[in-house]
Amino acid sequence: MEFDRFHQFGSLLLQDDFVLSYSGYVTEDILEAVGATLRQRLADHVDSPRQIRNVFSIFVELMQNVIRYGTDGPQPENECGSKESFGLVMVVQKGNCLDIMSGNFIVQDDAEILRDKVAFLNRKTPTELRTLYRTRLRQPPEANSKGASIGLIEIARRSSIPLQCDMRYADDGLCFFMVKASVQGAS
Amino acid sequence: MAELNLSATSRTPAVSLSKAASHLKIEGESYPEDVNGFYMPIMQAVDRYFADGKESLAVEIHLIYFNSSSARALTELLDSLEGHAANGASITFKWFCDHDDDITREFAEDTAMDMEHLKIIIADMTRDG
Numbered sequence: 001m002e003f004d005r006f007h008q009f010g011s012l013l014l015q016d017d018f019v020l021s022y023s024g025y026v027t028e029d030i031l032e033a034v035g036a037t038l039r040q041r042l043a044d045h046v047d048s049p050r051q052i053r054n055v056f057s058i059f060v061e062l063m064q065n066v067i068r069y070g071t072d073g074p075q076p077e078n079e080c081g082s083k084e085s086f087g088l089v090m091v092v093q094k095g096n097c098l099d100i101m102s103g104n105f106i107v108q109d110d111a112e113i114l115r116d117k118v119a120f121l122n123r124k125t126p127t128e129l130r131t132l133y134r135t136r137l138r139q140p141p142e143a144n145s146k147g148a149s150i151g152l153i154e155i156a157r158r159s160s161i162p163l164q165c166d167m168r169y170a171d172d173g174l175c176f177f178m179v180k181a182s183v184q185g186a187s
Numbered sequence: 188m189a190e191l192n193l194s195a196t197s198r199t200p201a202v203s204l205s206k207a208a209s210h211l212k213i214e215g216e217s218y219p220e221d222v223n224g225f226y227m228p229i230m231q232a233v234d235r236y237f238a239d240g241k242e243s244l245a246v247e248i249h250l251i252y253f254n255s256s257s258a259r260a261l262t263e264l265l266d267s268l269e270g271h272a273a274n275g276a277s278i279t280f281k282w283f284c285d286h287d288d289d290i291t292r293e294f295a296e297d298t299a300m301d302m303e304h305l306k307i308i309i310a311d312m313t314r315d316g
Contacts, residue, residue: 032197049285060254064218133294137262149255
C-alpha cells in the first residue's frame with residue numbers, strides 16, 4: 001500500500017473520537033484479544049459499569065456473527081486454506097453515547113434477510129424483545145431461519161436506540177453489510 | 188465422572204461440582220469458542236451425579252458476563268435440573284445478578300417462571316473493589 005492511501009486510512013479514523021478499531025480477518029483468537037483491549041479501554045475511559053457491560057456484550061455478539069456468518073469476501077484464502085471472515089469492528093464515542101459498528105461480507109440474499117430481521121426487531125417494544133428472546137432460547141440456532149437469532153435480539157435489547165444497518169453491493173453476489181448499535185451513558 | 192473442577196479461563200467460568208459438598212458452582216464469565224463442548228460435559232456430570240444416588244444439590248451461578256450462546260446452554264442445563272427436580276431431587280438454585288444488569292435479571296426471572304419444580308432465587312451480586 002502506498003503511503004498516501006495509508007495516511008488516508010489513518011485520517012479517516014481520526015475524524016471520529018474512536019475508542020477501538022479493528023479491521024482484518026476476524027477469528028475467535030482475535031475476538032479474545034480485541035475484546036480484552038476493548039475492556040481495558042472502556043475501564044480507563046467510561047464511568048458507567050452498565051454502559052461498559054452493554055458495549056462489551058454487543059461487541060461480542062457482533063464479532064461472533066462476523067466469525068460465523070461472514071464469507072471470505074473478495075480476499076484470497078489464507079495459506080492454511082482455512083476460511084476467515086474479513087470484517088471491521090469499531091467503537092466510537094459520540095458525546096455520552098458509545099456507538100458499536102461492524103461490517104463484513106455476506107451473500108446478497110442473506111443480507112436482504114438480515115436487513116428485514118433488523119427492521120422486524122426495531123418494531124418491537126422492550127417487553128416484546130424480552131418475550132422473543134425467551135422463545136428463541138429453546139429453539140435450535142439456524143443460520144438462515146426467518147426469525148431473528150438470539151444474538152441479534154440481544155444486540156437490539158442492549159442498544160439504547162433502534163439498530164441501524166446498511167449495505168453495499170459488491171462483486172460475486174456478495175454484499176458488505178454494516179450494523180450500528182448505540183449505548184447511552186448514565187444520564 | 189460425577190464431579191468437576193474446572194478453572195476459569197478468560198472466556199469460560201470456573202465450574203465445581205462436588206459430591207462431598209453437594210454443590211454446583213459456576214463463577215466467572217462465559218463466552219466460549221465452543222459452547223456445546225464446554226457445557227455438555229457439565230450436564231453429563233450432573234446426570235451422573237444424580238444417577239450415582241445423590242438426592243440433593245445446591246446450585247450457585249455467579250456470572251459477570253455471558254453471551255447469547257451461553258444463555259442457550261444455561262437454559263438447557265436448567266431444563267435438565269428441572270427434570271431431576273421433577274424426579275424427586277432436592278435442588279436449590281441461587282442466581283446472582285448485578286443490581287444494574289436488567290437483562291440478566293430478566294433472563295433469570297423468565298427462566299424461573301418456566302420452572303415448575305426448580306426454585307430459582309435471584310440474589311444481588313456484590314461487586315468487589
